[in-house]
Amino acid sequence: MLVLEVRMQDTSRHSKDPTQSFTAKVIEWSIHNQMLVMIFMLALAVGGILSLQRTPLDAIPDLSDTQVIIRTEFPGQSPQIVEDLVTYPLSTTMLGLPFTKDVRGFSMFGSSFVYIIFEDGTDQYWARSRVIEALSKIQGELPEAAKPQIGPDATGAGWIYQYALIDKTGKHDLSYLRTLQDWFLKFELATVDGVSEVGSVGGFVKEYQVLLDPNRLRAYGLSLPRVHQAVERASKEVGGRLIEQGETEYIIRSKGYAESINHLEKVVIFADNGTPVQLTDIARIIEGPELRRGIAELNGEGEVVGGIIVMRSGENALNVIRGVKEKIE
Secondary structure, three states: OOOOOOOOOOOOOOOOOHHHHHHHHHHHHHHHOHHHHHHHHHHHHHHHHHHHHHOOOOOOOOOOOOEEEEEEEOOOOOHHHHHHHHHHHHHHHHOOOOOEEEEEEEEEOOEEEEEEEEOOOOOHHHHHHHHHHHHHHHHHHOOOOOEEEEOOOOOOOOEEEEEEEOOOOOOOOHHHHHHHHHHHHHHHHOOOOOEEEEEEEOOOOEEEEEEEOHHHHHHHOOOHHHHHHHHHHHOOOEEEEEEEEOOEEEEEEEOOOOOOHHHHHOOEEEEEOOEEEEHHHOEEEEEEEOOOOOOOEOOOOOEOEEEEEEEOOOOOHHHHHHHHHHHHO
8 A cells, every 4th residue: 555645844933034034133233222222212302393393384284386466556447448458468478487387367447466377396486586577578568557566475375364453542543543554563564584465454544635626627727637737746856966066065956745735735736927826726635535445344343454464485374473473562
């Protein structure tokens, strides 16, 4: 009888797993070099703390594209005129910029907005410089009254802080608070690191208003353009040249800026048989608020004057907000 004997050899004890072998060597090396391991752990801990402190923190992650905004004021013109004379020429010019992904134009009464969207990874300030170069080329093709301006170096998520000016004593009106915002707070907060722009909302902007009397204009035979030209010429500086006398230079200039209502009242429109006709003879000059198209209100308690802090692109929102609060204090 033939007997077939099969023997199985256990090779499990003789095979080696490369992963387990490497892990065993790392553990063995760590046991014999405990000081180096402690140094590496301290270095990683310090690096983690520093990274945590420098990591930009924001309530809303900024995932917006690289974009540049062009705002053009064209006072008194309808949206169709603004579209034909401003928005369309600007949009077609910006389409030729390198790395441009999309150009969007919006026309409204008296103003135009053009958004230039660049490809991902495009540097913000490189894109702004290309837009400024294109604006310098097309400036001569736009209407004289249209003044394009490039927007702040911020993104759509740059609105990080807002405050309101409130006078609970009632001693100061909204026009005074708006003046305080525009000529003091706005400049102070603009110096905070990371702030791109400080916008003002609400209140009244002071201005001198000339209220013409149609009957007196008709009596003197004056037209609106002539009065406008006279007021414009009377409220400007005129420079001359130098005169040297006795080794001393004297500057000749004409001071003409209107600094009060009294200055405007004395503006001469024309002379009637040697008698000057002043602006006060045909109009009433007052100090009033500029026309506005919106208000700022807080908690249902009435109108207030406010400010909006816009953060520069790529900045740490948490640090900028802390800097703004410290400056306000």
